[in-house]
Amino acid sequence: MDPSIKILSKTDLKLELEIRGVDISYVNGLRRAIYADVPTLAIDIVKFLDNSTTLTEEFIAHRLGLIPLRTAGPLSAISYWYTCDEEHSTEIECRECTFKGTLNVSNDTTKIRVVTDKDIKFDHGGISTLSNYMGSLLGVIEAPSIPILKLAPGESINALLYARKDRGKIHAKWCPAACVVLRPLAKIILCDEFEKLPQQHNDIARSYISDTCPRKVFTIENRRVVVKDPNNCIFCNDCFNIPISLDGQNTDANTIWHPALVTQQPDAFYFSIESNGSLSAYDIFLMACDEISSRADEVLATAMDIFQVSTKNDNVVMSMEDDSLT
Structure with a gap:
């Protein structure tokens, strides 16, 4: 059977598929590629200028790193910071790989102030947190926000944020999926x-x-x-x-x-992707397929190089044997 994919349902945050004509190793490889190899943008460095809260800076920085970030343009246009060719100054910020943001909130009221991802602002206009993206670009009224911390009266938080692109195998904050489900389809026979x-x-x-x-x-x-x-x-x-x-x-x-006999179909699977909001679920699927394809090309190229070297060595041995016979 030729491989086939049927879309069961599709939204921005969830994609459900029926995949047929492949074995479980391929579908599981797709699941692993989504978790480990699909890149996203996340806050990687936090510089605290002021923190009068009761929370430690390590705790706050960890929560900031897990906030999903959306980009208006394709992620392929953003370089990895460790392979960026742009000339870097003494500052961390770079227009090609590292993008600066701020979190500056003070509580001047007499009530508790909840700091959310809506309070994070980036200098680059194409980068925003998930809540700001849903509110501005998608036009969602009263988009839900992600709470970061609470400020008591008189407390404040002021930090510089630097977002970078990377993969989930480096740190979980770069993983684009909240959940990926792989389940064999059932074959049901009624008596x-x-x-x-x-x-x-x-x-x-x-x-x-x-x-x-x-x-x-x-x-x-x-x-x-x-x-x-x-x-x-x-x-x-x-x-x-x-x-x-x-x-x-x-x-x-x-x-x-x-009454019924239930078995697993060896080449048919239910596959669903739930995005954390950093990418659409459909884009996550396409990028995972591209990642598997590029890795297969690398393996084939390496195999061809080894085959060519082996062929050259065999030719040398054969010519030496011919010389010895003469």
Whole structure:
């Protein structure tokens, strides 16, 4: 079977797919690439100018690093700071790889002031926190904000923030996904007695389906039990282990001991990506596919180089053998 991908649902923060025609090693490699190799932008360095709160600076810096950042342009236009060719001054800021932001909040009121990611401002107009991105670019009214800390009356926080691009395998703050789910699709085979049960015992069939399978995998159509949505199956195996008694006494003659058999399809999978907001879920999927493709190209190029060197060495040995024979 040729590989195929079917989009089950798609939003900015979640993508659900049905992948067929590949084995689990490829799909699991895709999952690992999303966690480890898809780059994002995150706050990497924090310089505190003032901190009169009760929280330590290490704690605040850690929370700042985990705040998702969005970019208006493609991430490919941003360089990694350790490979940037731009001339750097004594400052950390760089227009190609390191972007400066500020967090400067003072509580001059008599109430508790909650500092959120909406209070973070970047000098670069194309970079913003998730809440500011949803509020300005997407036009979401009253976009939810991410709390960072609370300021008591008279307290203040003032810090310089520097955002950089990197990958999740360096630090979890650069991981673009909140959750990636990989699950084999179910292959469900109904026994003949269970499939035809509604023809004589419709109430028993309906009661068994509703009580045994809350995931609503089965339904009744034209007085027959059918598999409505096998993708909802979570392999609990209750439909195999729980028998159906037609007389309430569990006698062999009036009992369906194993109504259905559930197995895993070896080449069909449910795959979902939940973004943390730094990238759209669809972009995360495409970037992970590109990452796997580029790594495969690197392996092929290395293999070709080794093959060429091996061929040259074999030719040298053969010529030496010919000379010795003459």
